[in-house]
Amino acid sequence: MNKYWIFLFIIFLSCSGKREIKDKTIIPVAEVVGTGEILNLSDYAKSVKYIPLETNDLVLITNIGSIRKLESAYVVIDSRPGLTSRCLLFDENGTFIKSVGQQGQGPEEYTTIRSVDVNPKVNRVLLDHDQKCIEYDSDGNLKKIIEVPICPDKVFRWGTAQISDSVYLSPLVSPLHRLYKAILFRSDNHTIKLYPNYFGQEKMGIDKGSWGTLDGRIYRYKEQIRYWRDWDDTIFTFNEKQDVQVAFRFDFGKYKAPMEWLSSFRKDYDQIHYVFPQTAIMESDQYLFLQFHCGRNAPEKYEYELGGIGQGVRMKRKLVNVTVYGVFDKQTGKLILLNQPVKHKLGFRNDLDDGPVFWPKYISSKEEMITSCSADEFLTAYTQLSNPSSELKAVAGKLKSDDNPVLMVVTLK
Numbered sequence: 001m002n003k004y005w006i007f008l009f010i011i012f013l014s015c016s017g018k019r020e021i022k023d024k025t026i027i028p029v030a031e032v033v034g035t036g037e038i039l040n041l042s043d044y045a046k047s048v049k050y051i052p053l054e055t056n057d058l059v060l061i062t063n064i065g066s067i068r069k070l071e072s073a074y075v076v077i078d079s080r081p082g083l084t085s086r087c088l089l090f091d092e093n094g095t096f097i098k099s100v101g102q103q104g105q106g107p108e109e110y111t112t113i114r115s116v117d118v119n120p121k122v123n124r125v126l127l128d129h130d131q132k133c134i135e136y137d138s139d140g141n142l143k144k145i146i147e148v149p150i151c152p153d154k155v156f157r158w159g160t161a162q163i164s165d166s167v168y169l170s171p172l173v174s175p176l177h178r179l180y181k182a183i184l185f186r187s188d189n190h191t192i193k194l195y196p197n198y199f200g201q202e203k204m205g206i207d208k209g210s211w212g213t214l215d216g217r218i219y220r221y222k223e224q225i226r227y228w229r230d231w232d233d234t235i236f237t238f239n240e241k242q243d244v245q246v247a248f249r250f251d252f253g254k255y256k257a258p259m260e261w262l263s264s265f266r267k268d269y270d271q272i273h274y275v276f277p278q279t280a281i282m283e284s285d286q287y288l289f290l291q292f293h294c295g296r297n298a299p300e301k302y303e304y305e306l307g308g309i310g311q312g313v314r315m316k317r318k319l320v321n322v323t324v325y326g327v328f329d330k331q332t333g334k335l336i337l338l339n340q341p342v343k344h345k346l347g348f349r350n351d352l353d354d355g356p357v358f359w360p361k362y363i364s365s366k367e368e369m370i371t372s373c374s375a376d377e378f379l380t381a382y383t384q385l386s387n388p389s390s391e392l393k394a395v396a397g398k399l400k401s402d403d404n405p406v407l408m409v410v411t412l413k
């Protein structure tokens with residue numbers, strides 16, 4: 001009898017010791033909608049440094065659209081509304097090195113830059129222009145012009161990433177259908193593979209201008225290329241054989257938007273019940289840095305003005321911010337939504353030195369998170385400090401409000 005009870009006791013201990021195995025590739029959005037907390041930068045990072053970009057008559061930056069990091073230089077895309085884009089190279093101290101490429105209509109020139117990619121393995125810069133891609137070395141010298149393939153009818157490339165020395169990948173978009181995800185091609189414009197999109201193919205009716213048409217996106221996590229769309233619930237990755245695999249899935253639960261709504265042209269973006277990812281995803285070894293469109297579920301809405309140029313006239317329109325940032329821990333499977341540490345400012349509270357609020361625009365292969373803030377924004381934050389650090393004092397002392405932006409480089413723990 002005693003042996004019987006001992007056996008049952010062992011079974012009980014064995015069962016009670018088992019824990020639920022959590023799928024850490026599932027991003028539990030539905031669980032956290034409506035929650036939020038202020039996150040300190042010091043809990044994720046160990047240092048922050050500031051790099052004022054040189055200001056002179058040759059390099060006056062209007063708006064930093066993208067930032068990338070080469071081995072020993074920063075690649076900055078100056079995206080100017082109504083004007084052509086520029087690619088600029090700065091050294092690690094912020095000194096201007098040169099413009100990468102030349103603007104124009106010639107065979108070696110570009111106008112609008114659709115995307116910029118830096119492959120850490122080859123340390124080169126790849127610019128995607130409308131009808132071609134141009135590759136430069138780390139000094140900004142032209143290496144080659146890449147002939148892009150002819151896409152299927154009514155399908156367009158939307159940015160390009162370099163896979164190897166002669167193989168490239170572009171997401172595909174269309175205003176009429178969702179038949180394809182991406183195209184893999186060689187530098188001689190030979191198509192290696194077309195990736196079909198199996199999600200939502202049966203929903204062929206798409207309103208012109210809807211969000212679900214031109215939103216195929218890729219980002220780089222070290223040497224891996226990830227792929228996602230606003231209207232999908234999956235982040236895919238391209239493996240070593242260039243086959244598509246699932247990397248992460250969003251669990252939107254009751255907040256998942258139906259395909260019929262995603263396929264329509266919507267004006268009620270700040271009043272909707274649905275939640276979905278938008279704009280950009282950044283990834284480090286431990287974290288995903290996410291941005292969610294939360295509609296009426298956004299807890300800290302505010303109005304802001306968006307400027308632009310239309311028909312030669314500068315215009316401004318009022319919008320409502322319903323974006324909420326989130327940090328997903330790949331090791332624990334936990335998602336945290338961020339409250340605003342400063343009113344109308346999204347990101348981490350910069351408790352490392354009380355400098356500007358921080359959110360990454362780019363994460364390098366060396367686990368450096370990089371963003372930019374305008375000189376005026378930096379100086380405004382500085383004037384509010386009672387005891388600024390020596391580095392903040394040094395930067396502010398040589399900065400004017402109309403100077404070029406300041407890079408913030410944060411090293412993760």
